[in-house]
Structures are given as C-alpha cells and as structure tokens.
Amino acid sequence: MAQEQKQPKKSSETEEAPEVAPDAAVAERKEQLDEDIDAILDEIDDVLESNAEDFVKSFIQKGGE
Amino acid sequence: MSVRRVMGTEIEYGISVAGQPMANQMVASSQVVNAYASATAKARRARWDFEEESPLRDARGFDMSRQVADPSQLTDEDMGLANVILTNGARLYVDHAHPEYSTPEVTTPLDVVRFEKAGEQVMLDAARRASAVPGAAPLLLYKNNTDNKGASYGAHENYLMRRSTPFADIVKHLTPFFVSRQVVCGAGRVGIGQDGRDDGFQISQRADYFEVEVGLETTLKRPIINTRDEPHADPEKYRRLHVIIGDANLSEVSTYLKVGTTALVLAMIEERFITRDLGLETPVASLRAISHDPTCTELVGLLDGRKLTAVQLQMEYLDLARKYVDETLGDDADTQTRDVLARWESVLTRLESDPMQCERELDWVAKKALLEQYRERDGLAWDDAKLALIDLQYADIRPEKGLYHRLAGRGRIERLLDDVTIEGAMHDPPEDTRAYFRGRCLEKYADNVAAASWDSVIFDLPGRESLQRVPTIDPLRGSRTHVGELIDRCDTAEQLFAALTR
Numbered sequence: 001m002a003q004e005q006k007q008p009k010k011s012s013e014t015e016e017a018p019e020v021a022p023d024a025a026v027a028e029r030k031e032q033l034d035e036d037i038d039a040i041l042d043e044i045d046d047v048l049e050s051n052a053e054d055f056v057k058s059f060i061q062k063g064g065e
Numbered sequence: 066m067s068v069r070r071v072m073g074t075e076i077e078y079g080i081s082v083a084g085q086p087m088a089n090q091m092v093a094s095s096q097v098v099n100a101y102a103s104a105t106a107k108a109r110r111a112r113w114d115f116e117e118e119s120p121l122r123d124a125r126g127f128d129m130s131r132q133v134a135d136p137s138q139l140t141d142e143d144m145g146l147a148n149v150i151l152t153n154g155a156r157l158y159v160d161h162a163h164p165e166y167s168t169p170e171v172t173t174p175l176d177v178v179r180f181e182k183a184g185e186q187v188m189l190d191a192a193r194r195a196s197a198v199p200g201a202a203p204l205l206l207y208k209n210n211t212d213n214k215g216a217s218y219g220a221h222e223n224y225l226m227r228r229s230t231p232f233a234d235i236v237k238h239l240t241p242f243f244v245s246r247q248v249v250c251g252a253g254r255v256g257i258g259q260d261g262r263d264d265g266f267q268i269s270q271r272a273d274y275f276e277v278e279v280g281l282e283t284t285l286k287r288p289i290i291n292t293r294d295e296p297h298a299d300p301e302k303y304r305r306l307h308v309i310i311g312d313a314n315l316s317e318v319s320t321y322l323k324v325g326t327t328a329l330v331l332a333m334i335e336e337r338f339i340t341r342d343l344g345l346e347t348p349v350a351s352l353r354a355i356s357h358d359p360t361c362t363e364l365v366g367l368l369d370g371r372k373l374t375a376v377q378l379q380m381e382y383l384d385l386a387r388k389y390v391d392e393t394l395g396d397d398a399d400t401q402t403r404d405v406l407a408r409w410e411s412v413l414t415r416l417e418s419d420p421m422q423c424e425r426e427l428d429w430v431a432k433k434a435l436l437e438q439y440r441e442r443d444g445l446a447w448d449d450a451k452l453a454l455i456d457l458q459y460a461d462i463r464p465e466k467g468l469y470h471r472l473a474g475r476g477r478i479e480r481l482l483d484d485v486t487i488e489g490a491m492h493d494p495p496e497d498t499r500a501y502f503r504g505r506c507l508e509k510y511a512d513n514v515a516a517a518s519w520d521s522v523i524f525d526l527p528g529r530e531s532l533q534r535v536p537t538i539d540p541l542r543g544s545r546t547h548v549g550e551l552i553d554r555c556d557t558a559e560q561l562f563a564a565l566t567r
Contacts, residue, residue: 040435044435048458056454057086058081058086059457060086061211061216062090064163064217
C-alpha cells in the first residue's frame with residue numbers, strides 16, 4: 001500500500017508503473033520473512049541461557065578421542 | 066559400487082554440570098552412562114569384551130609400543146569406566162572425560178543418520194535420568210567438538226575397506242576430499258584458533274585442531290588421515306578406515322552427505338577410478354584457510370598448479386562420482402546412491418552462488434544465518450558472548466533448549482527421518498549386519514550374555530564351567546536373514562548356542 005501511494009509523486013520522473021506489482025510482492029515477502037525471523041529470535045531469546053558471558057566461560061572441557 | 070558399505074560413527078559429547086564448572090567430568094560421564102544402563106538393563110549388565118582391540122595397530126604395518134604411547138591413546142584397558150552394549154547394537158561408554166555413543170554397524174548413509182540420531186536420544190534420556198537422581202545437579206550434554214578454550218573431542222567415522230587397496234592411494238585421493246568436504250558437513254564455530262583467541266565465524270569446529278597430514282594419534286598432533294588399523298573383521302580381507310576429521314552434526318542432511326559422499330569416494334579409490342591428481346600443495350594450511358572463509362571463495366593451491374575453491378574441489382569429486390556410478394551401475398544405481406549424488410550437486414551449486422541458500426540443510430549455514438540475524442537485530446560484534454552462547458547452545462541436545470532443535474521444530478531445517486523412526490532405532494538393531502545378532506541376543510537372552518563386542522558375543526550358560534564365545538568376525542553375517550528365524554525360535558540362550566554349534 002505504501003508503495004502505491006508514493007507512486008504518483010514519482011510518475012513525472014519515470015514510467016515504471018508496471019513494475020509496481022512485483023516490487024510490492026517482493027516487499028511483502030521480505031516483510032513476511034522479517035516477521036518470521038523476529039518471531040524466531042524472540043523464541044530463542046526465551047530459551048537462551050541467562051548471563052551469556054558466565055555460561056560460556058564455565059564451559060570447560062577436557063580433550064577427548 | 067555405491068554408497069553402500071559397512072560403516073558407523075562414534076560421537077563424544079561435551080558435558081557440563083550446571084553451576085559447577087570444576088566438576089569431575091569423568092565422574093559426570095559415568096553417571097550419565099550408568100543412569101541409562103541401570104534404567105534399561107533387564108538383568109545382568111553385559112560388559113564390553115576387549116580381547117580383539119588393538120588401538121596401537123598402525124595401518125602402515127607396525128604396532129606402536131605401549132611404553133612410548135601417550136596414556137590417552139590407550140582405550141582398551143578397562144579403567145573401571147562405564148561401558149555398556151545396547152539392544153540396538155550400539156555401544157555407550159565413557160571415553161576419557163566424555164560420554165560416547167558408537168552406532169551399530171550399518172550399510173547405508175541414511176541408517177548412519179538413523180542410529181546416530183537415536184544416539185542423541187539415548188544421551189538425552191541418559192542425562193535426564195542422571196539429573197533426576199536426588200541431590201544431583203543437572204547434567205548438560207552438547208553434540209559439538211570444542212570448548213573454544215583449546216580442548217577438542219571427536220566425532221569419528223568408520224568405514225570398512227578392502228585390505229588390498231594400497232594405503233598410499235587412500236592418503237593421496239582422500240586428503241583433498243577431506244580438506245574440502247567441510248563446506249558441506251562443517252558444523253560452524255564462533256572463534257578462530259584452537260583456544261578461540263581471535264574473533265569471527267568459521268565453517269568447521271575441528272579444522273584448527275589438525276596439525277599433520279597422516280598419523281596414528283587422535284589426541285595430539287591430529288592427522289587429516291588417521292592410520293589406526295583395527296578392522297574388527299578378518300584382517301586379511303579388510304581394514305577399517307578410522308576418520309577423525311569430521312564435525313559432530315545435528316543436521317540430518319549434513320550427516321547424510323558427510324557419510325554418503327565419503328562412501329562414494331572410498332568406492333572410487335578401491336576401484337582405482339580416480340585418475341586425476343587433486344593433491345594439494347599445503348593440505349593442513351588449506352584446511353584452515355577454507356574453514357576461515359564462510360564466503361567459500363578462498364582459493365587453495367593444487368600440486369598441478371591450479372587454484373580452486375573448496376566447492377570447486379568438491380565438484381571435481383562429484384563429477385568423478387557421477388561418471389563412476391553411471392559407468393558401473395547405470396540405471397541399476399540404488400535410490401540412496403542417486404539421492405546422495407543429487408543432493409550433493411544441489412548443495413554445491415548453491416554454495417557456489419550464495420552459501421546462505423543452504424541454511425535449511427547444512428549445520429554451519431543454519432548456525433551462521435542465526436548468528437547474522439542476531440548481529441543485525443542487536444548490533445553485536447563477533448566478540449560478543451551472546452554469539453558464543455548461540456554457538457554452544459546450538460548443540461545442546463535438549464529439545465527445549467537446543468537451538469538446532471528450536472529451528473528444526475519450526476520447520477526451518479530439513480529432516481530426513483521422523484521422530485518415531487529415530488525412537489525405534491534406540492531399541493531395535495539394524496537388520497542387515499551382525500549388530501542384529503548382538504542386539505537381539507542382548508534383548509532376548511540378557512541373563513546369559515556375559516560380554517559382547519563388535520566381533521563377539523560371550524555367553525554364560527548354565528551347567529558350563531567356562532564362558533562360550535560366539536565370534537562375529539564377518540560384519541555382514543548375523544543379519545536378520547541369517548539368524549532372525551533362529552533367534553525367534555530359540556527361547557533360551559542354551560537352545561541358541563546349541564543350534565549355532567551343532
């Protein structure tokens with residue numbers, strides 16, 4: 001929608017109107033993807049161990065094999 | 066020949082006791098293994114039989130003396146550490162300071178995935194049981210290979226090969242393959258250098274820990290090609306190629322391609338099909354350089370003067386493998402062989418144009434994508450502890466905490482098997498190798514199995530003074546076809562033993 005409203009202002013410069021539809025579709029997909037990523041990061045925020053620095057520091061292993 | 070071959074994997078898990086960084090990890094590992102053994106063992110616990118083990122046997126034809134061996138190379142002496150055999154034919158034990166799971170012997174890449182994933186569930190179950198002991202602190206297990214402070218532990222593969230293949234051929238043709246295959250099966254790591262002293266992301270967990278091209282060691286001076294030679298089969302006919310240069314993978318596709326493509330290359334080496342020399346000028350340095358470049362554009366020098374990326378080097382092997390399968394099998398190629406070739410090609414093509422296109426299949430790409438999303442959202446530099454935590458927690462085997470599991474649960478990582486199939490493999494052995502005989506004996510005659518190993522099952526039978534050893538020296542005998550009906554029919558171990566020795 002935002003894309004379409006901006007279009008009239010730009011019409012003097014170019015005649016790219018036919019390309020609006022694919023651009024909008026790409027933007028929509030990207031928006032969908034961003035929302036999806038936000039949701040995943042939120043979910044992972046909830047399960048990440050608290051105090052990253054201490055947790056990582058205390059993971060000390062002996063060599064194996 | 067195809068992707069079919071007798072093979073299996075051994076995974077050492079990282080272990081920590083929540084809130085107790087100085088806890089004794091040997092003790093903690095024993096608690097994990099014993100908790101599982103106590104909960105699942107029906108009766109007496111069969112012990113591991115070390116009779117046929119010789120970890121200092123070298124593929125080049127000599128034995129290292131025990132006096133000069135580092136104590137960490139000795140694995141065959143029972144140090145009183147927990148060590149059990151499961152009804153799926155696998156071995157669950159403590160190796161040094163890590164709990165370890167060896168899959169039973171299988172014959173296809175997908176079965177390696179099935180039994181390795183079953184091992185993750187065994188470990189998960191074991192850790193939960195050990196943590197549930199009153200007064201015990203939670204035990205956390207990680208399917209990774211480094212603590213990022215200098216210590217590394219292994220994810221090994223084993224492939225049965227023909228003894229008649231010259232070892233020099235294996236070294237020559239396998240080294241460039243192993244140096245480059247990390248772009249497909251690396252697990253990804255935050256931190257550069259053995260102790261992670263430099264900041265950044267690299268493709269492999271293990272690359273920085275390899276220091277020589279060929280050798281027997283696994284704990285120091287790690288070699289790209291390991292020469293341990295203990296076939297657990299007729300040594301006149303077979304060698305067991307022990308591969309130590311691999312990352313522990315969570316992604317099923319990563320494991321599937323790691324094993325499937327390696328099996329194809331080994332078949333080509335045995336058949337002397339590889340006539341090109343893809344030898345590298347500096348294998349160890351190339352291994353690290355490739356790992357340190359997640360754009361996959363780093364060029365490495367070949368002995369013939371060419372410079373190729375790791376993806377291009379892999380494409381050389383893919384091209385050979387396609388020709389090899391076409392020429393030897395044609396339309397008779399089995400489904401998994403064709404599937405491995407198709408997936409390998411698809412992954413390499415995308416790695417070449419934009420590696421991030423493989424985020425649904427490959428561990429290192431999935432991990433990198435997640436890290437980049439965090440970096441973008443929170444403006445994190447590579448030295449931020451949160452990124453190191455994401456790296457570590459990707460490998461946490463608990464479904465509620467492990468980040469691989471969170472991604473897979475949301476359908477963001479491709480699966481090859483469903484949970485029911487994997488759960489079944491925690492208990493039931495593969496049907497086409499001797500693991501079937503071992504697993505069924507443990508399941509049905511637990512009271513009378515005194516010990517077992519890869520190449521034997523030892524019975525303690527009523528009325529007999531000495532233990533009775535049933536050798537299983539041929540990995541392909543003892544399958545369901547061979548002994549399924551016999552075991553079904555024999556209600557007791559005595560009946561089975563009588564039938565086998567008649």
